[in-house]
Amino acid sequence: MHALSDTAPAPAGGRRAGVMAWLLLAPLGLWLVLFVVVPIAGLAVYSFCQRDDLGRVIYDFTWENYARVFDPIYLRILGRSVGYAAVTTVICVAVGYPVAWFIARQRSPLRERLLLLVMIPFWTSFLIRTYAWIAILKTEGLLNGLLQFSGVVTAPLSLLYTPTAVIIGLVYAYLPFMILPIYGSAEKLDNALVEAAHDLGAGPIRAFSEVIIPLTWPGIAAGILLVFVPAIGMFAITDLMGGAQVPLIGNVIQNQFFRARNAPFGAALGIVFTLMFIVTYALAHRRRRSSASP
Amino acid sequence: MPSAAVIEIREVTKCFGSFTAVDGVSLDVAAGEFLTLLGPSGCGKTTLLRMLSGFETPTRGALRIDGEDVTHLAPYRRNVNQVFQSYALFPHLTVAENIAFGLRMQKVPAAEIERRVGEVIDLVALGGFSARRPHELSGGQRQRVALARAIVPRPKVLLLDEPLSALDAKLRQQMQLELKRLQRHLGMTFVFVTHDQEEALTMSDRIAVFNRGRVEQIGSPSDIYHHPRTTFVADFIGEANLLRAEALSRTPAAVRLRVEGGLEVEIPAERWPSDWTSGVVSLRPEKILVSKRPIGDAAGFTARVTDELFQGALDRLHLQTESGTRLTALVANESALREAIHAGDTVWCGVHSDDVAVVGPA
Numbered sequence: 001m002h003a004l005s006d007t008a009p010a011p012a013g014g015r016r017a018g019v020m021a022w023l024l025l026a027p028l029g030l031w032l033v034l035f036v037v038v039p040i041a042g043l044a045v046y047s048f049c050q051r052d053d054l055g056r057v058i059y060d061f062t063w064e065n066y067a068r069v070f071d072p073i074y075l076r077i078l079g080r081s082v083g084y085a086a087v088t089t090v091i092c093v094a095v096g097y098p099v100a101w102f103i104a105r106q107r108s109p110l111r112e113r114l115l116l117l118v119m120i121p122f123w124t125s126f127l128i129r130t131y132a133w134i135a136i137l138k139t140e141g142l143l144n145g146l147l148q149f150s151g152v153v154t155a156p157l158s159l160l161y162t163p164t165a166v167i168i169g170l171v172y173a174y175l176p177f178m179i180l181p182i183y184g185s186a187e188k189l190d191n192a193l194v195e196a197a198h199d200l201g202a203g204p205i206r207a208f209s210e211v212i213i214p215l216t217w218p219g220i221a222a223g224i225l226l227v228f229v230p231a232i233g234m235f236a237i238t239d240l241m242g243g244a245q246v247p248l249i250g251n252v253i254q255n256q257f258f259r260a261r262n263a264p265f266g267a268a269l270g271i272v273f274t275l276m277f278i279v280t281y282a283l284a285h286r287r288r289r290s291s292a293s294p
Numbered sequence: 295m296p297s298a299a300v301i302e303i304r305e306v307t308k309c310f311g312s313f314t315a316v317d318g319v320s321l322d323v324a325a326g327e328f329l330t331l332l333g334p335s336g337c338g339k340t341t342l343l344r345m346l347s348g349f350e351t352p353t354r355g356a357l358r359i360d361g362e363d364v365t366h367l368a369p370y371r372r373n374v375n376q377v378f379q380s381y382a383l384f385p386h387l388t389v390a391e392n393i394a395f396g397l398r399m400q401k402v403p404a405a406e407i408e409r410r411v412g413e414v415i416d417l418v419a420l421g422g423f424s425a426r427r428p429h430e431l432s433g434g435q436r437q438r439v440a441l442a443r444a445i446v447p448r449p450k451v452l453l454l455d456e457p458l459s460a461l462d463a464k465l466r467q468q469m470q471l472e473l474k475r476l477q478r479h480l481g482m483t484f485v486f487v488t489h490d491q492e493e494a495l496t497m498s499d500r501i502a503v504f505n506r507g508r509v510e511q512i513g514s515p516s517d518i519y520h521h522p523r524t525t526f527v528a529d530f531i532g533e534a535n536l537l538r539a540e541a542l543s544r545t546p547a548a549v550r551l552r553v554e555g556g557l558e559v560e561i562p563a564e565r566w567p568s569d570w571t572s573g574v575v576s577l578r579p580e581k582i583l584v585s586k587r588p589i590g591d592a593a594g595f596t597a598r599v600t601d602e603l604f605q606g607a608l609d610r611l612h613l614q615t616e617s618g619t620r621l622t623a624l625v626a627n628e629s630a631l632r633e634a635i636h637a638g639d640t641v642w643c644g645v646h647s648d649d650v651a652v653v654g655p656a
Binding site: 210215 | 348349368375376378379380384385386396399400443444447
């Protein structure tokens with residue numbers, strides 16, 4: 001905001017620029033209020049309510065929902081969710097970093113085309129892409145057919161509805177969100193800095209750990225946030241590709257609303273979960289600020 | 295000057311696709327020498343430097359540094375360091391950490407790193423800045439950090455890629471002197487790339503003039519300036535009047551030339567190939583002695599002053615001979631004792647035969 005008032009040439013013009021800025025920001029503000037603030041406020045209210053036997057919300061204050069959140073059953077599920085998200089994030093960094101680096105080092109027309117390839121999956125519905133993975137992984141699916149045909153295995157492997165399938169689905173869904181921010185940092189990295197590191201005696205590994213990683217860290221951090229946090233709460237992939245075998249926190253919340261008809265408890269889980277996001281983000285942000293050059 | 299060659303470049307060629315950036319260059323650099331690779335952009339000088347640092351591999355030919363064949367050696371295994379045009383300071387490290395980087399890579403003990411970084415910081419006058427980050431420094435200070443970072447590992451050769459081009463004129467002159475002083479103080483071999491002829495003339499022990507991937511001429515600054523051997527060198531370094539000349543007569547010792555514009559002059563026979571009947575000679579504008587009357591029996595020609603341009607310490611005279619040849623002369627406007635020469639005057643232009651450089655065939 002203060003950037004706008006700083007650059008205002010004259011008081012009158014400044015006022016107009018201010019009014020104009022607010023007008024331009026209004027749709028965004030309205031959107032944020034309607035679709036972010038109001039729903040979260042609604043959840044917050046629900047989370048302190050009770051429900052009747054039919055699942056209707058009764059506006060009667062209680063702490064009970066929050067007390068239940070810390071039941072070991074749910075904590076274990078939360079722990080498992082964090083674990084799956086962590087594994088997903090690590091794989092995404094390991095796979096996404098070389099891809100992002102490779103794309104960033106290409107010459108201009110090829111670079112944009114490769115980048116487009118990363119984004120093309122977004123043109124297809126997420127659910128359809130997940131169903132495609134089911135077709136690939138199921139017992140009579142593409143992958144098993146190929147493995148049997150080539151004689152690698154004699155009996156089909158059961159891949160679908162396993163933790164592996166969930167991880168494959170999560171990595172597939174979130175990989176672009178890791179590649180794009182890392183690409184952003186890698187593309188800005190001046191190649192002369194890498195050359196300078198080599199020139200001063202740093203081999204490939206030291207140049208990578210001492211120069212490339214620190215200087216692309218903002219992109220890695222952004223990618224981790226974009227993958228880790230949403231991956232904790234993901235329920236569609238775990239539902240479709242994990243069956244009901246490995247419920248994660250997202251499935252539990254969804255079930256509370258739509259199957260158990262316990263909206264207040266679902267809301268409490270959601271609120272705790274959201275607070276966790278915020279704390280994670282704040283910690284990561286503080287780390288990034290202190291590690292980046294001031 | 296020490297004479298052992300620390301760099302030996304043998305028939306090195308570098309092609310990028312169908313473009314030949316460096317074309318069969320052979321060159322030796324003596325230990326402790328300040329050699330400048332001078333030429334216009336795209337002449338191959340930077341590509342040659344990058345082959346010395348290891349960022350490019352020659353298509354053909356061989357490079358030896360300190361007797362070791364480094365043609366295909368990775369940059370991080372070479373005992374050379376480079377000062378980059380953009381400085382390439384690590385933005386996430388402080389001045390001291392930037393300078394210590396090379397020593398850390400060499401696994402020098404921490405106490406020694408601290409001592410040597412401290413010494414070099416004093417040497418480049420950066421005391422008090424060691425905890426700063428590169429973006430908190432001025433252009434000149436960054437330049438010193440880049441220099442300090444490159445010299446502290448004590449490389450056999452320091453490679454400098456237009457390191458002064460980002461500085462303003464005043465700072466550049468000061469840094470030219472400091473670089474030269476530093477090079478003498480360290481006794482280190484410097485290979486310096488620039489397109490700035492004045493920079494090259496000021497600092498170098500020898501200059502290699504590059505054009506289209508080849509070395510046109512290599513020699514001391516005064517040799518390059520006074521005795522250019524090609525039209526490109528004569529034209530690129532300083533100013534030159536390039537004139538056609540014909541051989542009138544030849545004795546075993548001397549060749550008598552008639553230069554376009556009316557000058558007749560005798561030059562030593564070895565400077566004029568025996569099979570030439572005509573060629574091109576270069577006359578530096580400041581070597582033309584302009585006066586109202588002939589002086590002694592010196593060689594000369596007459597011309598009319600068409601324009602007189604005041605340039606502070608010098609007057610630039612545009613001359614035209616009776617046959618229509620146009621030349622430029624530079625004369626000092628030192629005092630009222632000098633006879634005044636103005637546009638419209640007919641003048642006599644004296645030329646010493648040593649100042650007639652044969653630069654190429656016609």
